Amino acid sequence: xxxxxxxxxxxxxxxxxxxxxxxxxxxxxxxxxxxxxxxxxxxxxxxxxxxxxxxxxxxxxxxxxxxxxxxxxxxxxxxxxxxxxxxxxxxxxxxxxxxxxxxxxxxxxxxxxxxxxxxxxxxxxxxxxxxxxxxxxxxxxxxxxxxxxxxxxxxxxxxxxxxxxxxxxxxxxxxxxxxxxxxxxxxxxxxxxxxxxxxxxxxxxxxxxxxxxxxxxxxxxxxxxxxxxxxxxxxxxxxxxxxxxxxxxxxxxxxxxxxxxxxxxxxxxxxxxxxxxxxxxxxxxxxxxxxxxxxxxxxxxxxxxx
Numbered sequence: 001x002x003x004x005x006x007x008x009x010x011x012x013x014x015x016x017x018x019x020x021x022x023x024x025x026x027x028x029x030x031x032x033x034x035x036x037x038x039x040x041x042x043x044x045x046x047x048x049x050x051x052x053x054x055x056x057x058x059x060x061x062x063x064x065x066x067x068x069x070x071x072x073x074x075x076x077x078x079x080x081x082x083x084x085x086x087x088x089x090x091x092x093x094x095x096x097x098x099x100x101x102x103x104x105x106x107x108x109x110x111x112x113x114x115x116x117x118x119x120x121x122x123x124x125x126x127x128x129x130x131x132x133x134x135x136x137x138x139x140x141x142x143x144x145x146x147x148x149x150x151x152x153x154x155x156x157x158x159x160x161x162x163x164x165x166x167x168x169x170x171x172x173x174x175x176x177x178x179x180x181x182x183x184x185x186x187x188x189x190x191x192x193x194x195x196x197x198x199x200x201x202x203x204x205x206x207x208x209x210x211x212x213x214x215x216x217x218x219x220x221x222x223x224x225x226x227x228x229x230x231x232x233x234x235x236x237x238x239x240x241x242x243x244x245x246x247x248x249x250x251x252x253x254x255x256x257x258x259x260x261x262x263x264x265x266x267x268x269x270x271x272x273x274x275x276x277x278x279x280x281x282x283x284x285x286x287x288x289x290x291x292x293x294x295x296x297x298x299x300x301x302x303x304x305x306x
Contacts, residue, residue: 021085022060029053058090063098068134070096080134099134103195106145108152113160115168122203123160123168125176127152127183133191141190148187152197155182165204172199 029049036045063082071078106127179197
């Protein structure tokens with residue numbers, strides 16, 4: 001957030017960052033005056049240096065590397081100062097608020113705003129902005145941090161009213177770019193650029209959230225049933241095609257039946273029950289009998305050989 005507005009004296013300015021340097025000059029002047037008084041054994045040097053120290057205490061100001069400040073002489077704008085130290089004339093000159101020219105962040109909230117589909121939402125956004133012209137920001141806006149915060153809140157509410165809830169949830173980047181464009185058009189004449197706006201969170205009422213969750217779950221179940229029905233249809237179509245192939249090719253049907261039996265009985269201790277109609281249709285009875293006789297003859301030969 002921006003720095004709070006500070007109090008200004010007749011010579012203006014802050015006391016937090018500039019009083020240290022000015023205070024050091026004042027102490028140095030007193031020390032030189034005291035030394036001169038000791039050398040000359042007369043109070044005149046002390047008085048002169050004390051007056052000079054008092055003047056420097058109110059005349060010297062310091063701005064940080066990222067700061068700018070406007071100097072007003074008898075109420076008229078004289079120019080910008082900073083960074084570093086600068087000189088003002090006490091009583092005659094005054095300085096404005098120190099303007100921080102680094103990128104700053106403003107947290108904006110739109111509470112209980114209605115979307116285009118009349119859904120109440122609470123939206124949190126972050127605005128990144130920077131002062132690129134300190135002269136315009138100082139002379140044309142009384143309190144530009146507050147002006148940016150209020151403008152961003154108003155623009156956010158207007159943008160919420162133009163979008164539906166689904167768009168706000170799924171298209172946050174688009175909403176952020178729209179807000180950035182709206183705010184930048186408004187703040188550019190102030191010497192301020194809005195670099196980006198990020199939508200941090202979109203909160204909806206708990207009851208509506210539960211209803212949307214149930215709706216999404218029902219939609220997923222519907223999709224699952226549709227997929228299952230589609231799969232059953234495709235399987236039945238494949239079975240119908242296979243039946244046509246087996247009808248015209250009995251050997252293929254017998255081979256398929258033998259493969260199915262093999263897959264079923266290849267595990268140890270397994271038992272397969274085959275309907276008699278299927279055995280007669282596929283001619284498996286003779287085939288199984290032949291296999292059984294072959295197994296019996298091999299067993300007898302083994303016993304005789306033993």
